[in-house]
Amino acid sequence: MRDILADLDRWRAENKSIAIATVIQTWGSSPRRAGAKMALTPDGNIAGSVSGGCVEGAVFDTGVDVLKANRPRLLHFGVADETAWEVGLACGGSIDIFVKPLDSEIFEALRATLLDEESAVLVTVIKGSDEILGHEMLVRQDGTTTGTIRDESNEQVMKLAAETLTQGHSRRVMLNEDMEVFMEVILPPPILIAVGGVHITIALTALAKTLGYRTIVVDPRRAFGNETRFPHVDQLVQLWPDEAFQQIPITRSSAIAMLTHDPKLDDPALKIALPSSAFYVGALGSRTTQAKRRQRLLEDGLTEKQLNRLHGPIGIAIGAGTPEEIAISIMAEIVAARNAQNQN
Numbered sequence: 001m002r003d004i005l006a007d008l009d010r011w012r013a014e015n016k017s018i019a020i021a022t023v024i025q026t027w028g029s030s031p032r033r034a035g036a037k038m039a040l041t042p043d044g045n046i047a048g049s050v051s052g053g054c055v056e057g058a059v060f061d062t063g064v065d066v067l068k069a070n071r072p073r074l075l076h077f078g079v080a081d082e083t084a085w086e087v088g089l090a091c092g093g094s095i096d097i098f099v100k101p102l103d104s105e106i107f108e109a110l111r112a113t114l115l116d117e118e119s120a121v122l123v124t125v126i127k128g129s130d131e132i133l134g135h136e137m138l139v140r141q142d143g144t145t146t147g148t149i150r151d152e153s154n155e156q157v158m159k160l161a162a163e164t165l166t167q168g169h170s171r172r173v174m175l176n177e178d179m180e181v182f183m184e185v186i187l188p189p190p191i192l193i194a195v196g197g198v199h200i201t202i203a204l205t206a207l208a209k210t211l212g213y214r215t216i217v218v219d220p221r222r223a224f225g226n227e228t229r230f231p232h233v234d235q236l237v238q239l240w241p242d243e244a245f246q247q248i249p250i251t252r253s254s255a256i257a258m259l260t261h262d263p264k265l266d267d268p269a270l271k272i273a274l275p276s277s278a279f280y281v282g283a284l285g286s287r288t289t290q291a292k293r294r295q296r297l298l299e300d301g302l303t304e305k306q307l308n309r310l311h312g313p314i315g316i317a318i319g320a321g322t323p324e325e326i327a328i329s330i331m332a333e334i335v336a337a338r339n340a341q342n343q344n
Contacts, residue, residue, distance in 0.1 A: 002114055002189065002212065004039050007047035008107065016041045018102040019063035023050050024126060024182040025096040025172060027078070032095075033342070034170045035184050039102070042067055050097050051077075063099050072100035072134035074126050098126045098182060100134040109138045109146035110186070117188040121161035125149060126172070127180035141165060149181070157181065168252070169342070189214050190253045190279075190338060195241055195269045196260030197224035200284070203327035204257065205233050211335070218244040218269070219260070241269035252341070255280035255334045257314060261289075263296065270297060274306040280337040282311035282330060311337075 011018055023036040038048040038056065040063045050059055055077050066073055078094030106122070113120045119141040125132050137147040137154065139161035149157050153175055160173055164183045174180050192208040194201045197219035205215040209232060216235040219225025225238050237244045250256070256273045258266040261284055270293075273281045285293065290312040297307060315329030316336070 001037055001110060001186075004037060004047040005111065005114065007045070008039055008102070009111075011039075011041055011045060012102075012104075012107075016043070016045070017067045019067050019099055020102050021050050021059045021063060021097050021099045022124070022182070022184070023095060024074075024098050024170075027094045034182075040064070051095060055095065055097070059097055059099065066099050067101055070101060071130070072098065072126075074098050098124065100124070103134075103136055103147070106136045106138055106147050113138065113140065113186060118186075119165060119188065120186045121165050122184040122186060123149060123157050123161055124182045124184070125179060126182050128178060132179070137161075139165075150179075153179070188251075188253055190255065191216060191251075192334070193218065193248060193250075193254060193256045195219070195256070195258045195265060196262070196284075197221070197226070197229055198259050198261075199323040200326050200330075201257075201259050202229060203324045204259075204330055205230065207327055207331045208334075209233075211331070213255070216248060218248070219265070241265055242272065245269070245272045250276040250278050252277045252279055254278040255337070256282070257330060257334075258283035259314075261285060263293070267293070267296060267300070270310070271300060271302060274302055274309055279341045280311065280334050281309055282314035282333065284314050285312060287313060 019040050021038045023032050023034050025034055032049065032051055036050055038046065038050045038059060040046050040060050042064050046060060049056060062073055062075060075097045110122060121139045123137045123139060125135045132150055135149050137145055137149050137157060139145050139158055148154055156175060161183060164171060165185060168185060170184045172180060172182055189212055191214045192205065193216045194205060195218045197217050201217060205217060208215050215233040216237060217225055217230050217233050218237045218241055220238055220240045222238065225236060227236060230236055256278050258269055260266055266283055270283065294307055311333055315326060316333045318329045320326040320329045
């Protein structure tokens, strides 16, 4: 939803009718995962996507019909379906998409959740009677809710939503033989924490921001970690890593890259990062440097299991030479780690 938020705000200010299409399940080689969204208006505006472009046209037409009838619809496209071939989904995948009118109350609550970078689960009835089809409930991490599914089902939905948020993965759930819901996990955006304000970090943080990451640079050296070099980052922390990480929460949405090549900075940061819940920890340096670093950290009390989490040498092997190329190799490794986490 974050990628289409600005468009939705603008369309609502213009009093446009809006339909939201959400990917609720994929199989095979579908290019978009569950939770991906496309918004549309009857006068031809589109934001976001639900595929690589192959079903958007059909989804748009359905969205216009949904707004006219004010009735949500569940769509299925697959290579075995004649419709799927017509829209171009012939690459070996299939996809389920739920299309419904935008609910203003739910949108306002969801918008606040996204802007506050909180965690929640958006529950949508995707199969049920006309009376409840498309009903939504936003269940926040603190247990507060907006919207309702059905009085007799709300308690069950809240319990399942809490379980889903703990697991961290969106899913479809049959509440009973007649009603199915899609539970979409809403998490804060991923965060890239770069230790060391070096040249590689400038390129890496700029690239990370284009991919939707919040960016934080930690460096106590004013010549490196300053606003002139990093005007684009979300947060610049001019402290030593052990002090900085007292102020920066590390969560399962955090990626941490050590880029200083200086043990005085990298080692204290690694002693905090490797035992943490961060989904990625990497460190710059040759294999010789990595071996020496590993031995120092073992002697300082880290375990073999914790050290095995370390990506070092950092980045995937693409023969990178320039800071920009190295940044690409690091970001590719971070994205791969995040995608692997989302699939587990």
